[in-house]
Amino acid sequence: METKYSSRQIITLTVLRVVIGWHFLYEGMFKYIGGVWSSRSFLLNSTGPLAPLFKMWAQSDKAIHYIDVLNIWGLILIGLCLFLGLFERPAKLLGIILLSLYYFAYPPFSSAAAEFYADGNYWIVDRNLIEIASLLVLASFPTSYRTGLDRFMTNYPVRGFFNNITGGRLKNKLIPKK
Amino acid sequence: MKRRDFLMGISTVPILGAYSIGSTKNILKVLDDRRVDSKRLLDIDQFDVMNERLPSSTGNxxxxxxxxxxxxxxxxxxxxxxxxxxxxxxxxxxxxxxxxxxxxxxxxxxxxxxxxxxxxxxxxxxxxxxxxxxxxxxxxxxxxxxxxxxxxxxxxxxxxxxxxxxxxxxxxxxxxxxxxxxxxxxxxxxxxxxxxxxxxxxxxxxxxxxxxxxxxxxxxxxxxxxxQQMSYKLGRELYRKGVLGDVSMIQTFTNRNSLFGAWIREREFDHLGNHQTIDWKGFLCNAPWHEFDSKRYFNWQRYNDYSTGMIGNDFSHTYDCVNQVFEIGIPESVMAIGGHFFYNVGIDDLPDVFNAIFYYPDRALTMTYDGTLKSGIYRQTKVLGSEATMEIDRAIMLYKDPNSQRYKDVAEDPEEPFYYYAPNARVGVDGITSATATSYFKSGYGPTFIDGKVIDATFLHLKEWIDAIRGQGKVSCGIDQGFEETVTFCLANLAYLHKKPIFWDKQNEQYFIG
The missing domain is CATH 3.40.50.720 (NAD(P)-binding Rossmann-like Domain)
Structure with missing residues (x-):
């Protein structure tokens, strides 16, 4: 996929990437610095199709420990990558997976229970879904090869690995200078 | 690489630098704002009992x-x-x-x-x-x-x-x-x-x-x-420091909803109980004579000859907790009513639904007891004070009174406690209403939290006795506390049996049927 962006497009897409990274990173840092946070009650109260699985995890001290660590560091690393435009493609994919888990813990399918952790009114579409959609947009319009550290990593050795797990080869040729 | 390419590639790095400083500062500020200063909140100088250490060893x-x-x-x-x-x-x-x-x-x-x-x-x-x-x-x-x-x-x-x-x-x-x-x-x-x-x-x-x-x-x-339970020691301290204001009413509850809870218990070895294996006379002790009956032996809590049922076995716990916190002692009079509706009707003779009111004019308060063996809903002891209402069990929750002067600066929220003590519960910022915290509160007896450790409360109680035998310290539940416990629940039991108020003459240590 060869992409050619106008300056305006590159700026707005980069802003979108950075604000999503900002959100992930802040959430992760808050949980890390706050110390007392645990996903237990979030999972215990979950509704929807995955609730039995989430509740089973919440019953186990060991599982909760790993989930907490993975969640906090997942948020921090995905946030940093989006912010800096580093390993953008895997970061977007993992971000979508993480957000989908949040979404399906409290799917807003007209159930009152879904409002447990929400501070608004939602039906099918909630903030998690909007953020997922935004990451999907960014997946179609990558920017890190221009306004991110990926620009310097066109030949980084793990690229092939990431390309394999995230789909087709990314041809991020620079736009020829006029 | 051209300079422009390089600058574009790192364009978001300076933003991240500024962000990391700003965000960390903001997180610390938010956390600090959320960290409530309990002493200032409750308007007390310091917490005493929570700093208690485990008593040192006396044995060798x-x-x-x-x-x-x-x-x-x-x-x-x-x-x-x-x-x-x-x-x-x-x-x-x-x-x-x-x-x-x-x-x-x-x-x-x-x-x-x-x-x-x-x-x-x-x-x-x-x-x-x-x-x-x-x-x-x-x-x-x-x-x-x-x-x-x-x-x-x-x-x-x-x-x-x-x-x-x-x-x-x-x-x-x-x-x-x-x-x-x-x-x-x-x-x-x-x-x-x-x-x-x-x-x-x-x-x-x-x-x-x-x-x-x-x-x-x-x-x-x-x-x-x-x-030995820290929550009651703390409850006592908070009450004495005026956190509750004037206490006008204490509501106590016990709820059970199972055969085991109603003392109809089949245990592992009960079937081995017979004339040969049970010393029936030894069991009867000074109780009225009755022919050998293994039901009476194994389910003795259900018979007036050997027990006082809910009031002596359930309420007595709760009463002693209340007495520990408020030192209310023996009431001036008691009224009670109850019924034997559900279990084993006609064979045994103790109630499974019981309500009692205890009258304490000297303390300007009344205490009530509601107990049932046919509902397992969980209810903590509730103490109604003019400044705050306290729910107390192994945890404590304080709710601001709508007309409180002491807490006039505390935000009004009838649903949420403004102060809670719940050691060991993984209470986060939003933890208090979570399923985890709730299930923690439900467990009424067991270990306590002292000196940064979880310790069996019964062990501490036995240790107190052992230490006192060795001349170190005093027991916390001696004959005076036991006397207050027995007289109080027995007054209620008499009121239930006679269907009349029972009065207590403190000077002469006698009761009168009203």
């Missing part, structure tokens, strides 16, 4: 105490457990359940009290033999040598035990009707006594027992282990 090889257990039923064995003695089957179950590696360090965390269980007495052969097996398995110290083990004896009667030179102190965990008789005899024989609650079966017995204990030099403790 020279001061070993030899203890005899009278009554090795459900509670008797759990008291042996609190001393660190466990039946081998129990230990094996811990192993097969995969809990052993967690359980053993918890047990070892409890101090070695330097006591030996040297005697077991029970009217049921199976329980007595099992008690011996428990007493032979000390898991806290290496005492399982042939010499020590050969000193553990079974006593056929409690009289044999209390007159034995091999026993220094006894634990009495028998059916309620025999508490007074056994304890009075033990006290007269010069043995220290740890007596399970409720202290006595009647007011008359309580008066007799008080006389006997006061005339002796022995150390006497009632087994209300909630005296």
């Amino acid at each position: 090889e020279q001061t070993r105490i030899r203890i005899g257990l009278i009554g090795n039923g459900w509670r008797g064995e759990s008291l042996l457990n609190s001393f660190g003695y466990f039946h081998p089957d129990y230990v094996n179950k811990m192993k097969t359940d995969g809990q052993y590696d967690r359980w053993l360090p918890y047990q070892k965390r409890h101090e070695n009290l330097y006591v030996d269980i040297t005697g077991i007495c029970d009217t049921f052969d199976v329980h007595a033999e099992r008690g011996i097996e428990v007493a032979r398995n000390n898991i806290r110290e290496e005492r399982n040598t042939p010499e020590i083990l050969s000193g553990i004896k079974r006593y056929k009667t409690y009289q044999d035990m209390i007159h034995s030179k091999d026993i220094d102190a006894v634990i009495v965990a028998t059916p309620d009707h025999s508490h007074a008789q056994i304890t009075i005899d033990a006290v007269k024989a010069g043995k220290h006594v740890y007596l399970e609650k409720p202290m006595c079966h009647s007011i008359e017995e309580a008066i007799e027992l008080k006389k006997a204990v006061n005339a002796s030099n022995i150390v006497f403790q009632i087994g209300h282990e909630n005296r």
Whole structure:
């Protein structure tokens, strides 16, 4: 996929990437610095199709420990990558997976229970879904090869690995200078 | 690489630099804002009891105490457990359940009290033999040598035990009707006594027992282990520091909804109970004569001859917790009503629904008790104060009164407590209403939190007794607290039986039926 962006497009897409990274990173840092946070009650109260699985995890001290660590560091690393435009493609994919888990813990399918952790009114579409959609947009319009550290990593050795797990080869040729 | 390419590539790095400084600052500020200064919130100078340390050890090889257990039923064995003695089957179950590696360090965390269980007495052969097996398995110290083990004896009667030179102190965990008789005899024989609650079966017995204990030099403790529970110690401190304002009403509750909870219990060895294996006369003690009846023997809590049912077995716990916090003592009068509606109607004779009102004009308050054996809903003791309402169990929750002066700056929220004490619950910022916190509150008895550790409250209560026998410190639930407990619940029981108010004459220690 060869992409050619106008300056305006590159700026707005980069802003979108950075604000999503900002959100992930802040959430992760808050949980890390706050110390007392645990996903237990979030999972215990979950509704929807995955609730039995989430509740089973919440019953186990060991599982909760790993989930907490993975969640906090997942948020921090995905946030940093989006912010800096580093390993953008895997970061977007993992971000979508993480957000989908949040979404399906409290799917807003007209159930009152879904409002447990929400501070608004939602039906099918909630903030998690909007953020997922935004990451999907960014997946179609990558920017890190221009306004991110990926620009310097066109030949980084793990690229092939990431390309394999995230789909087709990314041809991020620079736009020829006029 | 061109300069422009380089600058574009790192364009977001400076933003991240600024972001990381700003965001960290903001997180710390938010966390600081959320961290409530409880002392300022409650308008008190300091917290005292929460800084309490575990009392230091008083025992050594020279001061070993030899203890005899009278009554090795459900509670008797759990008291042996609190001393660190466990039946081998129990230990094996811990192993097969995969809990052993967690359980053993918890047990070892409890101090070695330097006591030996040297005697077991029970009217049921199976329980007595099992008690011996428990007493032979000390898991806290290496005492399982042939010499020590050969000193553990079974006593056929409690009289044999209390007159034995091999026993220094006894634990009495028998059916309620025999508490007074056994304890009075033990006290007269010069043995220290740890007596399970409720202290006595009647007011008359309580008066007799008080006389006997006061005339002796022995150390006497009632087994209300909630005296060691940090939440009640803290509740007492908060009340005395004016956190609740004027307390006008105390509501107490007990709820159960199972056959086991209603004391209709089929235990593992009950089928072995018969004329040969049960000392029926020994069980009856001073109770009215009745032909042998294994139901009466194993479900004695359901018969007025041996027990006082809910009021003596459930309410007495709650009452002692309230008495610990407020020192309300014995009420001036009591009214009660209840019914025997559900279990075993016509065969046994104790109520399964019970309501009582206790009148304390000197303290300008009333206390109520609502209990049922047909609903398992959970309700903590609720104390209505002019400044705040306190819900208290192993945790404490304070709710601001709408007309409070003391907390006029605290945000109004009738649903949410503005202060809570819940050690060990993983309470985060939003944890208080979470399922985790709620389930924590539901567990009423068990370990407490002291000195940064989770410790078995019954162990602490036994330790207090043992330490006092060695001349260190005093017991927290002695004869006066036991007397108040027994008279209070017996007044309610009399009110229920007579369907009339019962009045208490404090000076002459007599009751009158109204």
